[in-house]
Amino acid sequence: DAGVIQSPRHEVTEMGQEVTLRCKPISGHDYLFWYRQTMMRGLELLIYFNNNVPIDDSGMPEDRFSAKMPNASFSTLKIQPSEPRDSAVYFCASSLTGSYNEQFFGPGTRLTVL
Amino acid sequence: SQQGEEDPQALSIQEGENATMNCSYKTSINNLQWYRQNSGRGLVHLILIRSNEREKHSGRLRVTLDTSKKSSSLLITASRAADTASYFCAPISGGYNKLIFGAGTRLAVHP
Numbered sequence: 001d002a003g004v005i006q007s008p009r010h011e012v013t014e015m016g017q018e019v020t021l022r023c024k025p026i027s028g029h030d031y032l033f034w035y036r037q038t039m040m041r042g043l044e045l046l047i048y049f050n051n052n053v054p055i056d057d058s059g060m061p062e063d064r065f066s067a068k069m070p071n072a073s074f075s076t077l078k079i080q081p082s083e084p085r086d087s088a089v090y091f092c093a094s095s096l097t098g099s100y101n102e103q104f105f106g107p108g109t110r111l112t113v114l
Numbered sequence: 115s116q117q118g119e120e121d122p123q124a125l126s127i128q129e130g131e132n133a134t135m136n137c138s139y140k141t142s143i144n145n146l147q148w149y150r151q152n153s154g155r156g157l158v159h160l161i162l163i164r165s166n167e168r169e170k171h172s173g174r175l176r177v178t179l180d181t182s183k184k185s186s187s188l189l190i191t192a193s194r195a196a197d198t199a200s201y202f203c204a205p206i207s208g209g210y211n212k213l214i215f216g217a218g219t220r221l222a223v224h225p
């Protein structure tokens with residue numbers, strides 16, 4: 001298996017632009033997680049899905065952030081409009097029910113908002 | 115789930131030495147996991163210890179769990195430069211699947 005796949009790996013955009021991050025979980029995994037990592041705030045859980053349904057979005061910072069999972073093999077995290085303080089590394093992870101919550105992380109997307 | 119607190123925040127050792135890092139948590143758990151993050155990369159699962167286990171080994175890794183003290187430790191023996199990374203613990207309680215990560219321990223292994 002190729003593991004969790006994220007795209008793009010790097011994104012540089014200007015303030016006010018829309019940004020879409022993409023994630024393909026490991027095939028067969030039924031949980032998907034979006035995290036954000038910064039030096040100041042560490043690794044934060046933004047939202048997670050179970051069987052494509054959002055379960056907990058309490059970590060989503062504000063209405064500018066939205067996440068979708070239209071099917072079991074694809075998820076997006078969208079920021080609209082983007083702001084410089086959104087600059088961070090965004091990770092996607094997936095896991096399988098019954099696996100003691102072991103999560104498999106993607107390589108991350110490094111987002112820079114100018 | 116709950117957040118674990120890793121200690122120390124940073125650790126610097128020479129190659130060949132052992133590295134020990136600790137994790138404390140607040141409420142009872144089902145299991146506890148340790149993850150490693152190399153610079154610029156995603157986290158990688160290292161080892162899981164269940165609440166009814168006291169010690170577990172995986173290669174050069176040894177994890178202990180003391181549920182009475184609500185603490186765990188990760189020992190890396192005969193460290194290598196490639197072990198340089200941040201290490202995070204994740205205590206799991208209840209039926210929730212989400213993990214909450216603390217600040218981690220930054221380990222630097224010098225050749």
